[in-house]
Amino acid sequence: MxxxxxxxxxxxxxxxxxxxxxxxxxxxxxxxxxxxxxxxxxxxxxxxxxxxxxxxxxxxxxxxxxxxxxxxxxxxxxxxxxxxxxxxxxxKIKTEEYDQTEEVQLKLMYQAIHELNDIEKALVLLYLEDKNYSEISDTLGISEVNARVKMNRVKKKLKTILNP
Structure with a gap:
């Protein structure tokens, strides 16, 4: 090359x-x-x-x-x-950027995200990166409507995991 x-x-x-x-x-x-x-x-x-x-x-x-x-x-x-x-x-979180409560909440969120399946993890990552649904659908190779539906389901799933 x-x-x-x-x-x-x-x-x-x-x-x-x-x-x-x-x-x-x-x-x-x-x-x-x-x-x-x-x-x-x-x-x-x-x-x-x-x-x-x-x-x-x-x-x-x-x-x-x-x-x-x-x-x-x-x-x-x-x-x-x-x-x-x-x-x-x-x-890899700079502790000075977060107070103890935020850090604990972030660890709990990551723990909950680890319980998701592969596609759900990818959706959450892109969503947290403020990608719009058009970019998410392009990245994952799914329709924009499908990305929205899946994301709503993932949000509900995360709420269930975090608040059993």
Missing amino acids: NKSLEHNFVELLEEHQNIVHKVCRLYTNDQASHKDLFQEITIQLWKAYPKFRGDSKFSTWMYRVALNTAITLYRKSTRKIKTQEFDTVQF
């Missing part, structure tokens, strides 16, 4: 790497898994980058690749027995 393509990719990845970190946070439970998934998503992005035509925003395309990679690896990993306790999950 030429240096220009490589340079453009690195610039775009650096600019939008928080997208990958957010996806990793939703689909992993520890720092080592986060790093492994981040690396795997980066590899998949690099492999797919020459085929990126710019039909959508780079960030939308990046979400799609990152979510597909995470979901594929998540499905493979769910066949294994997980023994990690929730207490050991590390969130």
Whole structure:
């Protein structure tokens, strides 16, 4: 590959790497898994980058690749027995930005999100990123109406999980 393509990719990845970190946070439970998934998503992005035509925003395309990679690896990993306790999950949250109550609520929300299925997690991530339903539907490859319906169901499900 030429240096220009490589340079453009690195610039775009650096600019939008928080997208990958957010996806990793939703689909992993520890720092080592986060790093492994981040690396795997980066590899998949690099492999797919020459085929990126710019039909959508780079960030939308990046979400799609990152979510597909995470979901594929998540499905493979769910066949294994997980023994990690929730207490050991590390969130990359600057504690000075949140008071104790907000931090506890955020941890509870992440715990509830971890109970959702793959598509529901992706919907929540994109929704929390303030993506409109058009962008969500483009990223997930579903209709805009379907995205709205699924999101309403996910909200109800999260309320049930958080307030049994």
